[in-house]
Amino acid sequence: MQQSATNPDNEQNLTRSEQALLEALLNPENRIKSVTDICKVAKVDRATYYRAFAKPEFVALYNKRSVDLVKQSVASVLNTFVREAQRGSFQHGKVVLEMAGLYAEKSDVKLSGSVEVDNPYKGLTTAELKKLIDSG
Secondary structure, eight states: OEEEEETTTOOOSHHHHHHHHHHHHOOGGGGGOHHHHHHHHHTHHHHHHHHHHTTHHHHHHHHHHHHHHHHHHHHHHHHHHHEEEEEEEEHHHHHHHHTTTSSOOOOOOOOOOOOOOOOTTTTTTTTHHHHHHHHO
């Protein structure tokens, strides 16, 4: 099966600089670093960064790899939430119950003022309404 340039799994079309940039971007230690600092880690200039993000295939690969990293962490995060809920944390328990579909926060919405309904058929007789229905 041949991979296309827009296939998010295709890293073969990346330059070495783009590969280094991708690895630096995906490293959790660099999550809050500035563009300049990420470029220093990857040993590329800022122009390379902006050229890479101008390429749809680079963006697609970055997004896919980012989602994959998050998916790898979901189980441990979920286990942590369950453990904290069992220890009595209300916030963690609420999130776990919401995720399980066992709890939904309800809100009471009150309207102040009036609601006006514009009825274009107001004032028509029954015969006129029937005629409208029949003419369809």
